Amino acid sequence: MTSELQHTLAKSAGFSGTSLHTGEKVTLKLQPAPVDHGIKFKRKDLADEPTIDANIANLKMVERATTIGEGAVRVHTVEHVLSALSAMGVDNAIIEMDANEPPIGDGSAAPYVEVIKKAGTTAQEAPRRFFDVREPIHVESKSGSLLVLLPDDKFRVSCTQAGPNNHFTQFFSAEISPGLYEREIAPARTFVYYEEVALLMEKNLIKGGSLENAIVVRGDAVLSKEPLRFADEFARHKILDIIGDLALIGTRIRGHVIAVKPGHAVNAELARAIVKQHAKITALSVPRTFPPGEGGLDINQVMEILPHRFPFLMVDRILGFEGETKCTGMKTVTVNEPFFAGHFPGHPVMPGVLQVEAMAQVASILLMKLAKSASRIGYFMSADEVKFRKPVFPGDTLFIHAELIKARSNRLAKAHCSCVVNDAVVSEGDLMFTFLDK
Numbered sequence: 001m002t003s004e005l006q007h008t009l010a011k012s013a014g015f016s017g018t019s020l021h022t023g024e025k026v027t028l029k030l031q032p033a034p035v036d037h038g039i040k041f042k043r044k045d046l047a048d049e050p051t052i053d054a055n056i057a058n059l060k061m062v063e064r065a066t067t068i069g070e071g072a073v074r075v076h077t078v079e080h081v082l083s084a085l086s087a088m089g090v091d092n093a094i095i096e097m098d099a100n101e102p103p104i105g106d107g108s109a110a111p112y113v114e115v116i117k118k119a120g121t122t123a124q125e126a127p128r129r130f131f132d133v134r135e136p137i138h139v140e141s142k143s144g145s146l147l148v149l150l151p152d153d154k155f156r157v158s159c160t161q162a163g164p165n166n167h168f169t170q171f172f173s174a175e176i177s178p179g180l181y182e183r184e185i186a187p188a189r190t191f192v193y194y195e196e197v198a199l200l201m202e203k204n205l206i207k208g209g210s211l212e213n214a215i216v217v218r219g220d221a222v223l224s225k226e227p228l229r230f231a232d233e234f235a236r237h238k239i240l241d242i243i244g245d246l247a248l249i250g251t252r253i254r255g256h257v258i259a260v261k262p263g264h265a266v267n268a269e270l271a272r273a274i275v276k277q278h279a280k281i282t283a284l285s286v287p288r289t290f291p292p293g294e295g296g297l298d299i300n301q302v303m304e305i306l307p308h309r310f311p312f313l314m315v316d317r318i319l320g321f322e323g324e325t326k327c328t329g330m331k332t333v334t335v336n337e338p339f340f341a342g343h344f345p346g347h348p349v350m351p352g353v354l355q356v357e358a359m360a361q362v363a364s365i366l367l368m369k370l371a372k373s374a375s376r377i378g379y380f381m382s383a384d385e386v387k388f389r390k391p392v393f394p395g396d397t398l399f400i401h402a403e404l405i406k407a408r409s410n411r412l413a414k415a416h417c418s419c420v421v422n423d424a425v426v427s428e429g430d431l432m433f434t435f436l437d438k
């Protein structure tokens, strides 16, 4: 399941080329970045080397290409490099450039896939963030573009694309995985219509543009240095752009994008709509605060913090905290516990794994108090050195101790835990947790 962990680049790698708009040379370098960093651009050519978050909130322009910016700093044509990073499974990276635009390469995302493969990717110690589509989202434009996002357990994009007078009507659909992207999507090049290009060339707006980095469509004719790489190359390139533009939401999508004549403007509108729905869902899980001090928590307060319920709530109350690293909880084990019916009939013993669950619940309360709110949830990752020393019987009162022994980062924590009955340790273990926003 390592693909569900965040990934960054194993080392830095880069390449140089021409920027489309200015025609000048630009060097781009991809650098590794820590967990939850996301993707940021860094302008090495400017004083103080400012960074710009690849985030839809920073969107500035969507004409012909996607431009983002913070303050007065801009980065143009971000979609191809973002598309490659997202589809190749890179969650955290810095894109360093010594110009305001990445190299155009051959007009596809293949050079970026190459550089990502050169750097390699490596798993990081935090789970990936996903946006799970729960209800359909759709956006459309006056010019006839339509984007629909439907629930799906994978990330899929289906696109139909038509040129002027419905020439070059194409369709492509795929589940986006790194392998498929590299083979079927990344090599698809930018295409432009001759009439639009002629106008831009007149205005001197695409100094770096040539038949080496774009396919030019004039009437029924296709002009480019090399022949079409796919019969449906245009639809594939539109999918490449959709993936790049949607990367600006900052989380991965589990859903199916169905696109009719997409473009950067409508792609960005869908990205905004996704962020809005995501915020609405997140707002439903209200963050709860802990009472101040080291006092205990009664069952109602425990249930406000923990999502667990009967029969899986293994803490009756929290007796108290000691500083920021210790916490003690309590559970009265009665003969009415549902597990005694089957574990074992005639000789009821509390299962050891449920004692570990009790430890995990007390430890996660401690960790959430440390995090100052319950809006982050601790996920139980592993248990080491677990020992069951004595059986626990109906009528026993379990005192559950948790002590934080290591917090490697604010995303990972280790706690030593034990269950005590009548002053004797009945079970113990070291539990590891990772945190996620709810």
Ligand SMILES: [Zn+2]
Binding pocket: 079, 080, 190, 237, 241
């Ligand atoms: Zn493009």
